[in-house]
Amino acid sequence: xxxxxxxxxxxxxxxxxxxxxxxxxxxxxxxxxxxxxxxxxxxxxxxxxxxxxxxxxxxxxxxxxxxxxxxxxxxxxxxxxxxxxxxxxxxxxxxxxxxxxxxxxxxxxxxxxxxxxxxxxxxxxxxxxxxxxxxxxxxxxxxxxxxxxxxxxxxxxxxxxxxxxxxxxxxxxxxxxxxxxxxxxxxxxxxxxxxxxxxxxxxxxxxxxxxxxxxxxxxxxxxxxxxxxxxxxxxxxxxxxxxxxxxxxxxxxxxxxxxxxxxxxxxxxxxxxxxxxxxxxx
Amino acid sequence: xxxxxxxxxxxxxxxxxxxxxxxxxxxxxxxxxxxxxxxxxxxxxxxxxxxxxxxxxxxxxxxxxxxxxxxxxxxxxxxxxxxxxxxxxxxxxxxxxxxxxxxxxxxxxxxxxxxxxxxxxxxxxxxxxxxxxxxxxxxxxxxxxxxxxxxxxxxxxxxxxxxxxxxxxxxxxxxxxxxxxxxxxxxxxxxxxxxxxxxxxxxxxxxxxxxxxxxxxxxxxxxxxxxxxxxxxxxxxxxxxxxxxxxxxxxxxxxxxxxxxxxxxxxxxxxxxxxxxxxxxxxxxxxxxxxxxxxxxxxxxxxxxxxxxxxxxxxxx
Numbered sequence: 132x133x134x135x136x137x138x139x140x141x142x143x144x145x146x147x148x149x150x151x152x153x154x155x156x157x158x159x160x161x162x163x164x165x166x167x168x169x170x171x172x173x174x175x176x177x178x179x180x181x182x183x184x185x186x187x188x189x190x191x192x193x194x195x196x197x198x199x200x201x202x203x204x205x206x207x208x209x210x211x212x213x214x215x216x217x218x219x220x221x222x223x224x225x226x227x228x229x230x231x232x233x234x235x236x237x238x239x240x241x242x243x244x245x246x247x248x249x250x251x252x253x254x255x256x257x258x259x260x261x262x263x264x265x266x267x268x269x270x271x272x273x274x275x276x277x278x279x280x281x282x283x284x285x286x287x288x289x290x291x292x293x294x295x296x297x298x299x300x301x302x303x304x305x306x307x308x309x310x311x312x313x314x315x316x317x318x319x320x321x322x323x324x325x326x327x328x329x330x331x332x333x334x335x336x337x338x339x340x341x342x343x344x345x346x347x348x349x350x351x352x353x354x355x356x357x358x359x360x361x362x363x364x365x366x367x368x369x370x371x372x373x374x375x376x377x378x379x380x381x382x383x384x385x386x387x388x389x390x391x392x393x394x395x396x397x398x399x400x401x402x403x404x405x406x407x408x409x410x411x412x413x
Numbered sequence: 414x415x416x417x418x419x420x421x422x423x424x425x426x427x428x429x430x431x432x433x434x435x436x437x438x439x440x441x442x443x444x445x446x447x448x449x450x451x452x453x454x455x456x457x458x459x460x461x462x463x464x465x466x467x468x469x470x471x472x473x474x475x476x477x478x479x480x481x482x483x484x485x486x487x488x489x490x491x492x493x494x495x496x497x498x499x500x501x502x503x504x505x506x507x508x509x510x511x512x513x514x515x516x517x518x519x520x521x522x523x524x525x526x527x528x529x530x531x532x533x534x535x536x537x538x539x540x541x542x543x544x545x546x547x548x549x550x551x552x553x554x555x556x557x558x559x560x561x562x563x564x565x566x567x568x569x570x571x572x573x574x575x576x577x578x579x580x581x582x583x584x585x586x587x588x589x590x591x592x593x594x595x596x597x598x599x600x601x602x603x604x605x606x607x608x609x610x611x612x613x614x615x616x617x618x619x620x621x622x623x624x625x626x627x628x629x630x631x632x633x634x635x636x637x638x639x640x641x642x643x644x645x646x647x648x649x650x651x652x653x654x655x656x657x658x659x660x661x662x663x664x665x666x667x668x669x670x671x672x673x674x675x676x677x678x679x680x681x682x683x684x685x686x687x688x689x690x691x692x693x694x695x696x697x698x699x700x701x702x703x704x705x706x707x708x709x710x711x712x713x714x715x716x717x718x719x720x721x722x723x724x725x726x727x728x729x730x
Contacts, residue, residue, distance in 0.1 A: 155495065155556035157476075170577035326695070369558070371476070371492035376567055379489075384575040386487055393477075393490060399556065401476035403451060403490050 157397035160374040161315035162361040164388040167409050168327045168354040178412035180204065180340055180351060186390050188404045190311030194336055197298040199412075202342045204293040208302060210339035210348065216309045216332040223301050224289050290345070307334050310357065312402045315394040317362045322381045324359045332357035353411040359385070371395065434472075434551070436559065440465040440491075442480055442566035449479040449488065469560065474552035480566035491567045498559035510538030576657065576676050578693035619679040620652035623687050627707040629727025633714070640721065648699075648709055648727050656680075658689065660699065662709075662723065670714070670723070705729035 165186060174181045183195040192213070198204035208224035215221065293299060308314075309332035325331065339350045361381050363374040378385065378393070385391055392404040440448055441463055448457040448465045456478070457465035469475060479488040517532025553559060627648040633641040645665040650658050651674065659674035677689040677699060684703075691697035697711040709725035 153556050154497070155552075155558040157492075160492070166575075166577065168578075172577075326693075368497070369495040369561070372494050372565060372567070375477070375490065375492045376570065379567060379570045379572075383571055383573040386489060386572055388575050389577070395476050395492065397476065399474050399476065399552065401451075403477060403479075 153398065155369075155398055157365050157369075157371045157374075157395055158318045159362050159364045159396045160371065160378050161317055161363075161394045161396060162359070162378050162382070162385055163310065163315060163332075163357055163392055164359045164382075164385065165310065165332070165355055165390040166358050166388065167411065168356060169411075170389070171410055171412065174199070174410060174412040179342060180338070181410060181412045182336075182338060182351065182353060184336070184353065184355075184409040184411070186307065186310065186406055188312060188392060188402055188406070190307045190309075190314070191304050192307055192334075192336070193304045194301040194338070195298060196293065196301065196338065196340075198293040198296060198342075200342050201295045203295065203344070204297075205341040205345050205348075206291045206293060206301075207289070207339040207341070207348055208291060209289045210337075210350070211301065212337055213305045214335045214337075215305065216307055216334045221303075221305060223303055301338070307332070310392075312392060312394040312400070315362075315392070316396050318364060318396065319362060320364055321360065321362045323361070324382075325357060327354065327356045330356035330358065331360070349413070351411060351413045353409075355409075358388075361385075371397075434470075436469050436471055436553070438467055438469065438493075438560050438562050438564055440467060440478070440480070440564045440566050442568045443482065445483060446566060446568055447481045447483065448566070449481060450475065451477065451479065453479070453488075465566075467564075471551045471553050474556075478564075478566075480568050482568060487572060489567050489570070489572065491565065493564055494561045495558040496561060497557055498553070499557050500554040506538055510535050510540075513538060573654070576678070576692040618655040619681050619687065620655055620658050623679070623689075623701055623705075624650045624652045624658060626650070626730045627705075627709075627725075627727035628730050629707070629725055631709070631723065631725030631727075634722045634724070635719065643725070646725055646727070648707060648725055660689075660691075662725070701729075 167184075179198075179200045181197040181199055183197070185193050185195070187193075196206060209222060211223040213221050213223075288302075291299070291302075327333065333354070333356045335352055335354045337350055337352045339348045341348045359382055361378050363377040363381075365371055365374045367373070375393070385393075386405065388405065389407050389409050390405065393402060395401045440457065440459070442448075442459050442465060444459050444461050444463050446459045446463075446465070447455055448459070448467065449455050457467050459465040467478075475493055477490045477492045479490055481488045513535025514532050515535070517528045517530070517535055519528070520531055521528030627650065629646065629648075631643045631646045632639050633643075643664065647663040647665075649661050649663060651660075653659050653676065656679045658677050658679060660677050661674045662670035664670070675697075676692045678692055680688045680690070682688055686703060687699075687701040689699040689701070691711070694711075694713055697713065699710070700708045705728060707725070707727045707729070709723070709727065711724075712722040714721045714723045
């Protein structure tokens, strides 16, 4: 064997062997939750419009609409908008707006159909809305997060007609600023609870609709706020469960909130969240 | 012949490094508790001793798992604790292989055949080390950790239902967003007569200690102006849970102030008194002293869109 080949065989492994290994460090366990300001458990039979709200683990909000009348409902997307937590107002019809969502929840299909698939089942009129199991998305069985692959969205047009008893999802999914695990990479202890007045994260959705052929438009506004934010640092290396227990004891209803996200701030980050369908009606 | 040994050695190294490794640990929890991974696949059930044995594949990193008590409809997460553990197999084998290769090459000057054999063994070790790379790419190897042999589920933590504030259904009118927002923030509704059912329990807790009817006098004010005075008004307190009660106000003619009972959270003070706060409206409070005297303050009673304050002094019947 040539000596120079041997040196290559020798030097490469030495370099490989000298590389330092990574370390698993978990700095903190963080939690945040969201509630509607005006919680509604179920919609009555005579509600004319029912909205279903779903927030993903990344803080992405999708709105589903059900026309509970026997008329054709027109949704005016130019007059429907989200007021984000930073005060920015974003219309549901605005071709210049970039949707801030990941590929899982991008509205990839913009067809005219309004069949929402699995969402339809949760708009139980008069009965208790099914609470979705933790982590299971609305449109399918993907437990990794909020996947809307089975959901058909409204086309991105100024106005959309929704047939009697029909339903569909608004054309865009919006990222709520201050929500999601990218906002929980905090490393200082905190236990804060908030009211609708003083919350660090407040956002609202306004949907404009008509049931008289577009002569007059009514609107329904739903307000949300984050009612808690907790961070517990890991005091002893590797003892992550102590920090998690501290979070759960600080807020004993954390696991049953309408939307709650646990985030493990680690070199191998992880999250777990509960997202129920929040409804509003008029 | 030695090449046969080299081949067998390489084959063994390849098979060894290709096999999955597992870490075993035990989760301590209540007997019968089910343990799930974050994909909601059941991985174990705690036995009569409250131990659930888990065999976890090292190729997957699990930050947390879930415990579920049969009969409940929620899962309780618990984090997996770990300690630092260095996995130096790859590094050590690379170093040994390098030393043997270099040493063998140097030894050829003394004994050519022995030197070649040693260097070949060294090269074979280096090649065999490559088979460790898949193992070394496992999360526990890459991040130098090992799960502790004993883990603890969090089933012992009391999980409570959130108290969610709601109001009456919106009437079919074109209301402005400001108006509806104001109404929702007050969270109190117009007076209507409804029947109510009461349930009582005799458990000794905060709610059981204070539940009952408190009768006294009161007034309804708008600003500083007294709108109505009450000489015989009743505050009913019903237990919902250990530290949550449902409160309503009943006039002498039997009509209720609020269509739905209001939920208050109880805080027992160090002096034996009770301080109750209306969920959603921190300024609405009830204070009960050790002699069952009640001071009821509600500054945001919404009657037909107007805001009033209701104040009552009462004593437990």
